Amino acid sequence: xxxxxxxxxAHNLADWMVDYLETVDDRPVRSSAIPGELLxxxxxxxxxxxxPFEAIFEDFVSDVLPGITHWQHPRFFAYxxxxxxxxxxxxxxxxxxxxxxxxxxxxxxxxxxxxxxxLEWLRDLxxxxxxxxxxxxxxxxxxxxxxxxxxxERATRSTAxxxxxxxxxxLTIYASAEAHSSVVKAATIIGIGxxxxxxxxxxxxxxxxxxxxxxxxxxxxxxxxxPACIVACLGATGLGSIDPLPEIGRIxxxxxxxxxxxxxxxxxxxxxxxxxxYLAGIDAVDSxxxxxxxxxxxxxxxxxxxxxxxxxxAKALAITPTYLESASGDAIPEFRNMSIALxxxxxxxxxxxxxxxxxxxxxxxxxRNHIQWTTALAxxxxxxxxxxxxxxxxxxxxxFRYRPDAPEHSLDxxxxxxxxxxxxxxxIYLTKARANGNLxxxxxxxxTYTAWKxxxxxxxxxVELADSLDAATRVRSTTxxx
Ligand code: PLP
Numbered sequence: 066x067x068x069x070x071x072x073x074x075a076h077n078l079a080d081w082m083v084d085y086l087e088t089v090d091d092r093p094v095r096s097s098a099i100p101g102e103l104l105x106x107x108x109x110x111x112x113x114x115x116x117p118f119e120a121i122f123e124d125f126v127s128d129v130l131p132g133i134t135h136w137q138h139p140r141f142f143a144y145x146x147x148x149x150x151x152x153x154x155x156x157x158x159x160x161x162x163x164x165x166x167x168x169x170x171x172x173x174x175x176x177x178x179x180x181x182x183x184l185e186w187l188r189d190l191x192x193x194x195x196x197x198x199x200x201x202x203x204x205x206x207x208x209x210x211x212x213x214x215x216x217x218e219r220a221t222r223s224t225a226x227x228x229x230x231x232x233x234x235x236l237t238i239y240a241s242a243e244a245h246s247s248v249v250k251a252a253t254i255i256g257i258g259x260x261x262x263x264x265x266x267x268x269x270x271x272x273x274x275x276x277x278x279x280x281x282x283x284x285x286x287x288x289x290x291x292p293a294c295i296v297a298c299l300g301a302t303g304l305g306s307i308d309p310l311p312e313i314g315r316i317x318x319x320x321x322x323x324x325x326x327x328x329x330x331x332x333x334x335x336x337x338x339x340x341x342x343y344l345a346g347i348d349a350v351d352s353x354x355x356x357x358x359x360x361x362x363x364x365x366x367x368x369x370x371x372x373x374x375x376x377x378x379a380k381a382l383a384i385t386p387t388y389l390e391s392a393s394g395d396a397i398p399e400f401r402n403m404s405i406a407l408x409x410x411x412x413x414x415x416x417x418x419x420x421x422x423x424x425x426x427x428x429x430x431x432x433r434n435h436i437q438w439t440t441a442l443a444x445x446x447x448x449x450x451x452x453x454x455x456x457x458x459x460x461x462x463x464x465f466r467y468r469p470d471a472p473e474h475s476l477d478x479x480x481x482x483x484x485x486x487x488x489x490x491x492x493i494y495l496t497k498a499r500a501n502g503n504l505x506x507x508x509x510x511x512x513t514y515t516a517w518k519x520x521x522x523x524x525x526x527x528v529e530l531a532d533s534l535d536a537a538t539r540v541r542s543t544t545x546x547x
Contacts, residue, residue: 093491170393205329216294216323300331305459314349
């Protein structure tokens with residue numbers, strides 16, 4: 066493609082991008098594609114001759130777009146948000162244009178130094194102590210993995226990375242039963258094994274029970290295991306639960322076990338001074354993950370891992386063949402020694418653009434809105450017949466279930482059917498979790514373009530579809546009686 070053509074298409078695409086975002090709420094949130102739909106349309110071979118950009122873009126619109134679930138839709142209330150925002154998109158365009166590799170300081174000095182500074186800004190913004198230093202990872206899963214590698218290094222006095230685990234003590238990891246799946250996955254990757262992850266029981270608020278944690282550690286020590294890592298959740302994925310950090314921190318200190326906090330989603334809420342109490346106990350924490358790509362208006366991928374002792378991770382991951390020697394010498398830490406992949410995108414740029422474009426006050430306003438709307442939604446749910454609020458709002462997430470006058474054993478089926486109707490309908494998108502063994506629906510507010518009216522529309526949609534389900538159930542039971 067000639068540069069003149071590139072310029073022409075880039076301008077047109079910029080227009081399309083804005084139009085898309087301005088009208089995305091006219092589209093169904095979740096794609097209604099069926100498995101194999103796009104595959105059936107795609108030719109089996111790469112084209113031999115060049116194709117015009119117009120033709121490629123036409124196929125993108127006609128074939129690819131229908132298979133996209135619109136994560137930037139203002140009525141996207143599923144999973145957790147995967148934020149994007151205009152300043153972040155613009156930065157991503159620059160990142161793609163520069164296409165710089167930030168693997169060493171030398172290969173992108175500004176990329177490296179911008180990463181150091183924006184991570185200091187973010188650390189201070191959320192109230193983490195200045196003893197933490199950060200690195201940007203591609204995902205919360207990779208950040209959890211890196212934290213657990215550091216924990217394994219500490220528990221084995223660095224022998225795990227040199228000798229493997231054959232002669233190491235049998236290591237164990239502790240996390241609540243609500244912890245994200247990436248914790249167990251990391252245990253399998255680092256050779257500790259899923260069976261050696263102790264999923265500690267939770268209380269009525271779905272938070273880890275410190276007493277149960279202490280007992281599990283004692284039992285393991287008596288059986289000859291060596292506890293390597295405790296993972297505490299600040300905003301767990303299913304129900305947003307918050308583990309009691311002060312008590313868990315005390316246990317970590319007494320037992321001398323590495324403590325990692327997974328705040329991948331809820332960490333962003335700490336930019337609000339009224340949420341700083343959730344950092345009580347932080348003094349005992351060794352590492353902390355927060356994903357700006359979830360709820361800080363920054364495009365995927367941007368997960369920040371903060372650690373007090375980056376050297377511990379670097380000891381495990383630093384391998385420096387001649388071709389990776391950098392002109393920075395020891396003056397500046399190399400981020401490649403704190404992440405799995407060597408190659409690194411220039412991710413700091415979009416975070417820098419976002420932090421500056423919104424300013425701390427703008428970010429606080431957006432996040433405070435999401436939290437306040439969740440509280441208001443909880444009130445609406447309490448006031449709606451046939452619905453039960455299962456969890457109080459946790460930051461900007463709550464769980465509820467449809468609870469008509471029906472036998473308890475039929476409620477899971479009814480809620481599953483309601484969820485299917487909601488997501489097939491397309492006006493909103495919700496996902497599910499389990500609470501006390503029951504199927505519940507999650508309502509997660511945090512999309513960049515969501516306004517209060519979208520939350521109201523969302524709840525009205527749930528009620529309308531529950532009514533239609535109720536009517537259908539009544540017709541069926543009448544027909545069955547005939
Ligand atoms: N931790 C928590 C609490 C999460 O909710 C998630 C994802 O939703 C992760 C970790 C994994 O983050 P990522 O999707 O960036 O790998």
